[in-house]
Amino acid sequence: MISIYELKPKFQQMLMPFVNYLHKHNVTPNQVTVSACLLSIITGVLFYFNFESSWIYAVLPVFMFVRMAMNAIDGVLAKKFNLQSRLGKFLNELTDVISDTALLIPFIFITQIFPTGVIIFISLSIISEMAGVLAEVTSGERRYDGPMGKSDRAFLIGAVSVLILFGVPLEPYLYIIFIVASLLIAVNIYKRVLGGLGEN
Structure with missing residues (x-):
């Protein structure tokens, strides 16, 4: 099943000027990772207190x-300049989960029907990333199978936000979006587990 993650190599290539600039100014991959997480938390807090504001x-x-x-x-910077570290691996996985949670929780307040669907979506997102990490333990390869992997979830949240911004009355139907997205995450969890077992 198609995932935005498949576009990652081309996206990374586009970012090479930024990667080279950051390395030139002694910015480390871990600094980029932590900065992304802190910005996610700040954005999530802003969202939490301003979910009724269009901006x-x-x-x-x-x-x-x-x-x-x-x-x-952060990944390209680490690989290109041989800056990988064990701490970086921990930060990469943990900050992604923290960031997703911070950015998604405020959707509970605008999901008019079955807001618990947002919690299910967040929970399955965390389980999905855990499945990807555990697959590396069993097979030696971190799994990023879609559908509804990290990049897909980011695109979904961005798309929902744009539609709300332009006045599309999505709020009564958000629970359907989150339920469908959760089912897709369940599929990727299954695929990641099979991949970790060497069965796909």
């Missing part, structure tokens, strides 16, 4: 793109 729905899609770029940059 936050303009900020969210822009930030989701910036976050995807930063998530790509």
